[in-house]
Amino acid sequence: MAVGSERPPWAASGGLPGDVGSPDVNDIVSEIHEDLRAWAVAETGDPDATIEGLVRTSAGFSRENWVFDLVSGPDRAGDRRALIARRDPIGSVLDTDREVETAVLRALEGSAVPVPIVVWSDPQGTRLGRPTLVMERADGVCDWFVLNGDRPLATRVAIAHRLYDRMADIHTFDWRAAGLGAVLEDPGTAAATAAADHWEDQLRRVQLEPEPELELILAWLRAHAPTSAVTTLVHADFKPGNTLLTGDDVTLVLDWETAHLGDPHEDLGWVTNPVRAGEHRIPDAWQPDDLLARWSDRTGIAVDRASVHWWNVLANFKLCVIVLTGTRAFVDGRLDRVHQPPLALARVMLDMIGA
Amino acid sequence: MRPDVDEQLTGIARILERVVAPAVTDAYAADVLMGVTAVLDGIANGWADVAGFLAWDARETLALVMECSPTHADEARALAAEPPMPLDTRALAEHHTQARALLAQVAPELPEGEHRARVAAHMRARVERYPIRAQARMPGQR
Numbered sequence: 192m193a194v195g196s197e198r199p200p201w202a203a204s205g206g207l208p209g210d211v212g213s214p215d216v217n218d219i220v221s222e223i224h225e226d227l228r229a230w231a232v233a234e235t236g237d238p239d240a241t242i243e244g245l246v247r248t249s250a251g252f253s254r255e256n257w258v259f260d261l262v263s264g265p266d267r268a269g270d271r272r273a274l275i276a277r278r279d280p281i282g283s284v285l286d287t288d289r290e291v292e293t294a295v296l297r298a299l300e301g302s303a304v305p306v307p308i309v310v311w312s313d314p315q316g317t318r319l320g321r322p323t324l325v326m327e328r329a330d331g332v333c334d335w336f337v338l339n340g341d342r343p344l345a346t347r348v349a350i351a352h353r354l355y356d357r358m359a360d361i362h363t364f365d366w367r368a369a370g371l372g373a374v375l376e377d378p379g380t381a382a383a384t385a386a387a388d389h390w391e392d393q394l395r396r397v398q399l400e401p402e403p404e405l406e407l408i409l410a411w412l413r414a415h416a417p418t419s420a421v422t423t424l425v426h427a428d429f430k431p432g433n434t435l436l437t438g439d440d441v442t443l444v445l446d447w448e449t450a451h452l453g454d455p456h457e458d459l460g461w462v463t464n465p466v467r468a469g470e471h472r473i474p475d476a477w478q479p480d481d482l483l484a485r486w487s488d489r490t491g492i493a494v495d496r497a498s499v500h501w502w503n504v505l506a507n508f509k510l511c512v513i514v515l516t517g518t519r520a521f522v523d524g525r526l527d528r529v530h531q532p533p534l535a536l537a538r539v540m541l542d543m544i545g546a
Numbered sequence: 547m548r549p550d551v552d553e554q555l556t557g558i559a560r561i562l563e564r565v566v567a568p569a570v571t572d573a574y575a576a577d578v579l580m581g582v583t584a585v586l587d588g589i590a591n592g593w594a595d596v597a598g599f600l601a602w603d604a605r606e607t608l609a610l611v612m613e614c615s616p617t618h619a620d621e622a623r624a625l626a627a628e629p630p631m632p633l634d635t636r637a638l639a640e641h642h643t644q645a646r647a648l649l650a651q652v653a654p655e656l657p658e659g660e661h662r663a664r665v666a667a668h669m670r671a672r673v674e675r676y677p678i679r680a681q682a683r684m685p686g687q688r
Contacts, residue, residue, distance in 0.1 A: 246573070247572075247573075247574050248573055248574065400643055400646065401643065401646040401647040401649070401650035403607075403646055403649040403650040403652075403653045403669070404653075404669050406650045406651075406653050406654040407653040407654055407656070407662075407665070407666070407669075409654065410653075410655070528578060528581050529581060529582070529585045529680070531585075531588070531678060531679065531680050532676070534672075534673040534676055537669060537673065538669070538670055538673045541666045541669060541670060545658075546658075546662055546663065546665075546666035
């Protein structure tokens with residue numbers, strides 16, 4: 192084959208859906224304000240419903256977060272509710288489904304896993320132009336590095352227990368009884384292969400150039416994919432930065448946009464990924480062995496170390512694809528952030544597979 | 547040529563950081579601006595090494611393909627025989643992409659062993675020599 196005689200997969204043409212330029216910020220705020228008010232009126236039946244304090248926060252790369260208060264009644268004399276609208280961005284580091292997220296959140300309401308309360312859901316994007324969930328805005332602090340913050344060691348270890356117990360509770364949640372089998376696909380014993388397929392599909396969709404390192408890693412992932420012994424709900428982005436703390440209690444688990452059915456080792460591989468040690472570990476006090484042992488005790492599921500290792504590698508492959516998704520969106524003019532190539536992650540994965 | 551490219555990029559990053567950033571009150575815009583400034587710094591520090599990196603990486607990559615893959619050796623040899631002009635950065639980038647495309651086909655087919663180890667060693671070496679670095683945050687990390 193002569194070089195360039197066939198269209199390589201990384202040369203897939205065209206931007207992604209929703210490719211538009213960036214309008215003026217003030218126009219956007221005004222537009223969102225009006226659209227939210229109309230949505231509130233339609234949902235509540237209150238013609239006097241008003242939106243106050245609407246602000247876009249900087250938090251979140253995969254979603255636009257708009258916080259506001261919904262005030263009801265004539266002359267704003269009624270109830271005030273603190274809400275947050277999470278709208279799909281034009282460009283994102285992730286492409287996910289709001290209908291599925293809504294179903295997962297509503298299924299988990301009242302369970303052992305504390306989740307945001309969905310107030311309104313618009314998966315089709317008819318209200319704000321793009322798919323949006325409006326949720327109750329909860330009090331609490333989001334602290335990515337709480338396990339290595341200023342609290343005394345014993346307190347941080349106790350927080351770690353609470354954090355990863357919540358993750359274990361996700362894995363023991365009875366998704367079948369909750370009806371999630373109707374909206375989520377059960378990959379059965381092939382969760383690892385399904386994950387490799389999914390992230391390879393994502394890679395092919397977004398890559399702008401050849402990625403030999405990722406091709407090598409992908410071949411290893413395919414050759415060593417484990418089978419799963421059990422199917423559970425998987426959060427897929429569990430971390431302190433996706434929880435809210437009230438005092439030292441974990442009061443909310445956030446960001447369910449990538450939740451799916453699969454192997455719980457996927458979450459174990461994500462939280463024991465050495466690249467994320469600063470978020471998930473406490474030196475000499477809370478290490479992967481501690482986490483895995485506690486998780487196994489709480490869930491009653493045996494830990495397969497080889498599987499955890501495979502999912503560690505997959506976690507970094509996934510992070511690479513997420514970075515490349517952001518790069519594609521930036522180059523297409525749909526994302527306001529620049530990511531450099533995920534070279535360091537490639538090096539970590541080469542070490543992990545012993546290449 | 548003054549201000550040269552280094553001076554202009556570094557100066558723009560400084561202006562954004564000292565003049566523009568304090569006046570930006572919107573949280574999202576301020577966060578984006580911080581990222582933009584970091585990237586400008588990274589480009590200022592590394593842009594001059596880009597052409598050299600592309601030429602080196604393509605040369606090493608093609609040599610590896612010739613060594614490790616009888617199937618793709620002729621293609622690699624043909625590419626290596628016609629290197630682009632060293633000051634034509636766009637041609638260097640295209641040549642580099644073609645070399646990397648060959649390695650992308652070869653790398654996943656290599657069994658564990660010496661060839662794969664040599665390819666992996668080059669992959670590590672290019673991480674060290676990659677010219678543009680910016681203060682990186684994990685996606686979603688605030």
